Amino acid sequence: MLPDLEEIRNIRLRLGLTQRKLASLVGVSTSLINQIESGRSKPSYETARKIFQVLNGLEAKTSPKVGDICSRSVISVSGKDTAAYAVEVMRKHGFSQLPVFDGEKVIGLITEEGIMRKMMSGDPDRVGKSLVFQIADAPPPIVDTSTPAKAIIPLVKYCKAVLVAEKGKIIGIITAADLLKMVE
Secondary structure, eight states, X not given: OOOOTTHHHHHHHHHTOOHHHHHHHHTSOXXXXXXXXXXXXXOOHXXXXXXXXXXXXXXXXXXXXXXXXXXXXXXXXXXXXXHHHHHHHHHHHTOSEEEEEETTEEEEEEEHHXXXXXXXXXXXXXXXXXXHHHHOBOOOOEEETTSBGGGGHHHHHHSSOXXXXXXXXXXEEEOHHHHGGGOO
């Protein structure tokens, strides 16, 4: 399914393209691009698909990649650490979540929210002695450094963090705060 035709103008302007340049890249007339953008003409499905293909390709080349905006210092805890230690690390660094590792393998994500849930469902005094792997949430998604940052916005909306890998090795982490760096 293609985006709304109204998006053509918005994307073109965001990329700094003229109607003439877009028409040249797509292989159609400048007049057709003008008519589509003004709503006077509806292109064929193939023409619309080609326009969006060109625009998306240009956007992918010019937009930042997750490797460009991620925090390269990944502060983490081990699954064998205590929840109290994880809380101490979160406080020290001002984080609300930490990835949980077992050696090089990501096994979960411990969050303030998850610790609070555990405190509410049991004895709050004992939660600090719990091992991190016992109360950690599922591991966060992992994306490659070359992934367009724009593509992970929905992921960060539903996950607390996204880990960034290069050649299979975790080299960074992205949270909502990192994505906000893209806002000008």
